[in-house]
Amino acid sequence: MKTVRDIPVQGKRVLVRCDFNVPLDARGDILNDFRIAQSLPTIQYLLEQGSRVVLMSHLGQPDETDPKKYSLIRVREALSLLLEKEVRLAPDCVGPETEKMVFELKEGEALLLENLRFHKEEKANDEAFAKQLASLGDVFINDAFSTSHRSHASIVGVQKFLPSAVGFLMEKEIANLEHFRRNPSHPFVVIVGGKKVKDKLSFIDEISKAADFVLLGNLIAKEAKTERVAFLHPEKIVFPLDGNPPDLEYDIGPKTEKLFLEKLKGAKSVFWAGPLGMTHEEEYAKGSLVLARAIVENKAFAVGGGGNLSAFLGEYGLRDKFSHVSTGGGASLAFLAREELPGLKVLGYYEEDHGNQESSKSGSPVKAGN
Numbered sequence: 001m002k003t004v005r006d007i008p009v010q011g012k013r014v015l016v017r018c019d020f021n022v023p024l025d026a027r028g029d030i031l032n033d034f035r036i037a038q039s040l041p042t043i044q045y046l047l048e049q050g051s052r053v054v055l056m057s058h059l060g061q062p063d064e065t066d067p068k069k070y071s072l073i074r075v076r077e078a079l080s081l082l083l084e085k086e087v088r089l090a091p092d093c094v095g096p097e098t099e100k101m102v103f104e105l106k107e108g109e110a111l112l113l114e115n116l117r118f119h120k121e122e123k124a125n126d127e128a129f130a131k132q133l134a135s136l137g138d139v140f141i142n143d144a145f146s147t148s149h150r151s152h153a154s155i156v157g158v159q160k161f162l163p164s165a166v167g168f169l170m171e172k173e174i175a176n177l178e179h180f181r182r183n184p185s186h187p188f189v190v191i192v193g194g195k196k197v198k199d200k201l202s203f204i205d206e207i208s209k210a211a212d213f214v215l216l217g218n219l220i221a222k223e224a225k226t227e228r229v230a231f232l233h234p235e236k237i238v239f240p241l242d243g244n245p246p247d248l249e250y251d252i253g254p255k256t257e258k259l260f261l262e263k264l265k266g267a268k269s270v271f272w273a274g275p276l277g278m279t280h281e282e283e284y285a286k287g288s289l290v291l292a293r294a295i296v297e298n299k300a301f302a303v304g305g306g307g308n309l310s311a312f313l314g315e316y317g318l319r320d321k322f323s324h325v326s327t328g329g330g331a332s333l334a335f336l337a338r339e340e341l342p343g344l345k346v347l348g349y350y351e352e353d354h355g356n357q358e359s360s361k362s363g364s365p366v367k368a369g370n
Helices: 034-038 040-048 073-083 096-103 127-134 153-160 168-181 197-207 218-226 254-264 286-298 307-315 330-336
Strands: 013-017 052-056 087-089 110-112 139-142 164-166 188-192 213-216 269-273 301-305 324-326
Touching: 013 040, 013 153, 034 040, 034 073, 034 307, 040 052, 040 073, 040 168, 073 087, 073 110, 127 153, 139 153, 164 168, 168 269, 168 301, 168 324, 168 330, 188 197, 188 254, 197 218, 197 269, 197 330, 213 218, 213 254, 254 286, 269 286, 269 330, 286 301, 286 307, 301 307, 307 324
Parallel strands: 013 052, 013 139, 052 110, 087 110, 139 164, 188 213, 188 269, 269 301, 301 324
Antiparallel strands: none
16 A cells, blocks of 8 residues: 555645544634644645645535535635645635636645535545546545545545555554554553444454453443443453443443553553543543543553544643544544455555454344343
8 A cells, every 4th residue: 555655746736635524613613623733744745745735625514504614614724824834725626616726736835625525426436526536636645544434435436546545644543553453562451432332343342352451431331231232252341330420421430430440550552432421521521531641641552533532632631642543433443343444445455464454344243122
């Protein structure tokens, strides 16, 4: 699988798939620019190499009632500030006016295409739409790991028409997550917050083959009990003992906090997917905060995944103290569950030897309730 270093980019129109799907407030202002900041190394490298950089991304789930809400205009502003360089915004991601702006780019300039999901053909992986996008570049770079578990036109369609490679962020994401798929240092502890246990079951079953303990937050633990989930390695699954407040369980309680700290003691590897409570409210961030600080103090190889966890760690100044925080929640879980990510498959990742890369596309069985 080629990286951006392996292909000539000077003077080329380089089409880069980024993930600028950032959280917005009611006014449309960006709440957390983490994903934008993580994309900068690839963009800066291309600009320094004299590329004509064409950036594309989706944002949210646009509907016909208020499409302007999901315009990338705020992303353009943030990019310009972070790059300390003006980035223009095209009126669309395809079409004559956009093509004109692309072909007028000079070396070392960047243009951001408007939201890909303004066209239903993006999610449908429409080949004609992918070909339109590809016509805007000489080379394609996928730097959107967090969207690479989707078979969308800008992820898997464009590469059919252009020489393709991955960017620095994609390379970093894969390298850090591969640590857990190869030979993680033990004790290896996994923390799983959030909910939707059925969606995370294949991940939990796969990761528990290597993990010493898998610690479950209250919501996902309650779902697992209610739905009578049959875990592949139940002896490694650690359920919470209490919640805060006891009746609503918006956070783990003191007994669970103590139990989880015991399991984390001396951990050499930690993967954490999703916070354990309503961390956007300070009152219910305590459990996650205590565990996060313990992980940092342990000096474990620690990787966090998902937007909510990233925002929480950033708010408390802990994001940079983790070994890596992934931009992708669903993508990182799918990767660690050994599911084939379409965006990696088309780039030849699974044709290479990455140390026992067999795919496990089906999750463990879920017991039906009586």
